[in-house]
Amino acid sequence: MGSECPKLRAFHLLKNRYSLGFIFKRNRAVLHYGPACLSPCGKVPVLHIFGQQPLDVGRCAEAFRELYPDRQSRVVVLSDVVYAHAMGELEQQLCLEYPNIVFSRVVCEDPPGPAPPGEVQQFGRRIPVEAPGGLQDCAMFYVGAEGLALTNFMLTWNHCSFSSFDPTTGCGRRETLNVNRALMRRLHLAVLQHLRELLCRAGKRSYTLAVGKPNPAKLANFLEVDIFVLVACAQNSLLDSSDFYRPVVTPYELELACNPAREWTGNYLTDFRDLLPGACAHVELPPAVPAAEAVPDVSLITGEMRVTCLCDPPAPQLPPSTALACRDQTRALTQISPAASFLEFRSWRGLEQQLGQTPVSKAVQGRRGIAIAYEDERHEQP
Incomplete structure (x- = not known):
């Protein structure tokens, strides 16, 4: 440290005190910490200095054996960059027991050279592929905490089964949609977009509700909804909807009803990931019907005629003046959203503040006692 320049010495002090990523740029090179x-x-x-976090290699190897009891398992070991320094020791403990285990290598050279034949180079790592079917025939074991790196791996190699070991907790687990929260949010957005498109092509209005764990009391607040579609994991998708005011179905049941290209084969899917594009059970939607050829329909709620195709509606020809200015506010909202027509005829619209309209009164003492004998009530003596 004595021969270093003052700026670089101060930079090392900051790097050692704060576990953050810094960039130190000098004329023709970048020194990247973190x-x-x-x-x-x-x-x-670019020269990468990742840092080294402690890893209990023995406990990690033990967790690996618990997750993969079959010694012939084909497993690729990935790691966060801060644990890359300990992968050599972990390999020495496992390679004799598991002949088909493969350890990925972090590529620090920039720009990286071409990958040798038989290797996969992605995300700054090189993976020797020895399985006949490539990475699809391998399981993935990740050393590191749950985060963006693990989510990126799981989304990219979504045909592989994943497990992980968290060095901070010392626990290993099998990664599924239920436990990986970041992946769950990503796939939920994807299936929501798929269901919206499906309902739009079928001429149905859709609304997204975030209600947590559904129960009859929660869903009864939405009387105008004809049917609910529950987007959840496979184990929580099937509900007994006999207690609910409206039916609660799964995304697969909705697609059976709204996708003309899908036919009932007797097989039932509870994992909505199978319906997404690229999955094993995905069925493409048929071409959209032009609005001019759409079959009219009668709404059972309003009794008015409606068009069953809501995709690509013709642009309305409005006069230069605002056409909605001559109507009241409720009518204008009705032209924009059909949900406003429901609220217009509702007998209950929620609490209204009515600021300045309620007279101010002093606080008075309420009744005291229990329900069968308040203190201000007179009771006859026996």
């Missing part, structure tokens, strides 16, 4: 995505930089050479 976590990195390892994206190649073609113009400026």
Whole structure:
């Protein structure tokens, strides 16, 4: 440290005190401290200093054996960059027991050279592929905490089964949609978009409700909804809807009803991930019907005619003046959203503040006692 320049010495002090990612740039090179995505930089050479977090290699190897009792399992070991320094020791403990185990290597050279034949190079890592079917025939074991790196791996290699070991807790687990929260949010957004498109092509209005765990009391607040579609994990998708005011179905049941290209085969799917594009049970929607050829329908709620195709409606020809200015506010909202027509005829609209309209009164003491004998009540003596 004595021969270093004052700026670099101060930078090392900051790096040792705070576990953050810093960039130190000097004329023709970049010295990068902390976590990195390892994206190649073609113009400026980059030297990565990831840091080293402690890893209990023995406990990690024990968790691996618990997760993969079959010694012939084909497993690829991935790790966060801060644990890459301990992967050599972990490999020595497991390679003799597991002949088909493969350890990925972090590629720090920038720009990275071409991957040798038989290797996969992605996300700054090189993976020797020895399985006949490539990575699809392998399981993935990740050393590191749950985060963006693990989510990125699971989304990219979604045909592989994943497990992980968290060095901070010393626990190993099998990664599924239920336990990986980041992946769950990503896939939930994807299936929501798929269901919205499906309902739009079928001429149905859809609304997204975030209600947590559904129960009859929660869903009874939405009397105008004809049917609810529950987007949840496979184990929580099937509900007994006999107690609910409206039916509660799964995304697969909705697609059976609204996707003309899907036919009932007798097989039932509870995992909505199978319905997404690229999955094993995905069925493409048929071409959209032009609005001019759409079959009219009668709404059972309003009794008015409606068009069953809501996709690509023709642009309304409005006069230069605002056409909604001559109507009251409720009518204007009705033209914009059909949900406003429901609220217009509702007998209960929630609490209204009525600021300035309620007279101010002093606080008075309420009744005291229990329900069968308040103190201000007179009771006859026996």
